[in-house]
Amino acid sequence: MLAGKRIVLGVTGGIAAYKAVEVSRRLVDAGAHVVPVMTAGAEHFIGRTTLSALASEPVQTSLWDEASPIPHTRLGQGADLILVAPATARLLAAYAAGLSTDLLTNVLLATRAPVVVCPAMHTEMWEHPAVQANIATLRARGVHIVEPESGRLAGGDVGAGRLAAPEHIVAAVDAVLGGAGELAGLHVVVSAGGTREPIDAVRVIANRSSGKQGYAVAAEAAARGARVTLVSTVELPVPTGCTVVPVETAAQMQAAMEATAPGADVVVMSAAVADFRPVAAAEGKIKKDQGIPQIVLESTPDILAGLGAAKPAGQVLVGFAAETGDLVANATGKLERKRLDLIVANDVSAPGVGFQHDTNAVTLLRAGAPGEPAAATTVALTDKRSIARAVLDAVVEIRRGQTPPA
Numbered sequence: 202m203l204a205g206k207r208i209v210l211g212v213t214g215g216i217a218a219y220k221a222v223e224v225s226r227r228l229v230d231a232g233a234h235v236v237p238v239m240t241a242g243a244e245h246f247i248g249r250t251t252l253s254a255l256a257s258e259p260v261q262t263s264l265w266d267e268a269s270p271i272p273h274t275r276l277g278q279g280a281d282l283i284l285v286a287p288a289t290a291r292l293l294a295a296y297a298a299g300l301s302t303d304l305l306t307n308v309l310l311a312t313r314a315p316v317v318v319c320p321a322m323h324t325e326m327w328e329h330p331a332v333q334a335n336i337a338t339l340r341a342r343g344v345h346i347v348e349p350e351s352g353r354l355a356g357g358d359v360g361a362g363r364l365a366a367p368e369h370i371v372a373a374v375d376a377v378l379g380g381a382g383e384l385a386g387l388h389v390v391v392s393a394g395g396t397r398e399p400i401d402a403v404r405v406i407a408n409r410s411s412g413k414q415g416y417a418v419a420a421e422a423a424a425r426g427a428r429v430t431l432v433s434t435v436e437l438p439v440p441t442g443c444t445v446v447p448v449e450t451a452a453q454m455q456a457a458m459e460a461t462a463p464g465a466d467v468v469v470m471s472a473a474v475a476d477f478r479p480v481a482a483a484e485g486k487i488k489k490d491q492g493i494p495q496i497v498l499e500s501t502p503d504i505l506a507g508l509g510a511a512k513p514a515g516q517v518l519v520g521f522a523a524e525t526g527d528l529v530a531n532a533t534g535k536l537e538r539k540r541l542d543l544i545v546a547n548d549v550s551a552p553g554v555g556f557q558h559d560t561n562a563v564t565l566l567r568a569g570a571p572g573e574p575a576a577a578t579t580v581a582l583t584d585k586r587s588i589a590r591a592v593l594d595a596v597v598e599i600r601r602g603q604t605p606p607a
């Protein structure tokens with residue numbers, strides 16, 4: 202979606218300005234034409250030459266530099282998208298108030314193109330009611346906000362406010378520009394993360410799922426234009442275009458999936474659902490002096506099998522299979538038993554694969570015609586976004602096969 206797009210990249214004066222260089226490089230690599238605009242504050246943090254070298258044109262900083270008296274309207278009208286990364290509290294306030302004090306704020310007012318804003322600042326500033334009110338105002342006007350992430354901040358502090366990772370920013374831009382993508386108009390429901398089943402007030406039965414693969418599928422679906430509902434047990438940065446339904450237990454996930462899946466065009470069950478849960482969680486905390494507790498377990502409902510049994514015509518249902526034994530035989534069994542269209546099987550005992558890794562290697566098994574074996578495609582070890590692309594490519598192909606010829 203990025204190839205050939207003209208993107209004005211506004212950089213404001215925060216320590217994260219150095220990451221804008223990486224964002225620019227990634228956008229250019231993806232085929233976009235990047236027009237860089239820096240504020241006076243940004244020039245305290247990075248040099249014009251660096252950003253100019255990694256964008257598509259020299260940096261502009263002022264309303265008064267060139268012969269044209271109206272660079273802002275030229276930039277604003279000619280853009281397919283305006284991206285501000287990082288955006289300081291000052292920029293958010295000026296933009297929310299409609300205040301045009303420099304080239305960037307003028308460009309932001311002189312455009313009808315979609316705008317993506319990536320705030321970055323110290324936690325106290327990010328959480329300040331004034332900043333949050335400005336964010337809410339911008340959101341209500343349709344500005345896309347890429348929320349900051351938690352992590353190390355300038356001066357050694359740790360907390361929320363760190364600029365989103367360049368790959369997340371580029372994915373958000375891609376998602377916004379992908380409005381007319383191949384999943385446009387479709388509703389995709391994705392589950393992500395491992396469920397947690399309470400033992401008592403403080404303890405749970407959990408598993409090693411990080412949720413990263415599900416989030417990658419959700420982000421990729423949104424980038425292809427889908428409306429995405431993400432039923433999640435984890436708190437990762439929310440991909441642009443996705444609505445999160447937070448859940449914790451298998452029972453809550455089942456309720457959320459059963460509420461959203463019936464109307465969905467595509468359902469991807471990438472969550473690692475606990476297979477067993479305590480029959481009843483103890484009230485309060487089980488104390489050591491009560492002796493070693495005997496925890497009686499029961500089976501959880503198989504959410505995916507339920508979705509398969511109730512699958513509406515035309516819906517594509519995708520499951521995952523985490524295996525340690527005979528990958529294809531086990532996954533094919535699940536594909537058939539749970540009445541799926543596609544199963545994404547991974548051998549979680551292989552290095553770099555599955556739980557908690559940023560990479561994955563999978564075998565995609567597609568349901569064959571009755572009596573025919575499942576068709577298998579393997580995807581060698583790669584990043585989870587690339588796996589998500591392969592999964593959604595297969596979904597698109599399955600949908601094509603379902604559509605009766607015109």
Ligand code: CTP
Nearest residue numbers: 470471472474501502503504505520521522523
């Ligand atoms: N799943 C589910 N509800 C459960 C267990 C699993 O919806 N209670 C879904 C998972 O989200 C996944 C698929 O079923 O998409 C396969 O999960 P997996 O754990 O690999 O298989 P199980 O059916 O649990 O079988 P086993 O544990 O015997 O391998």
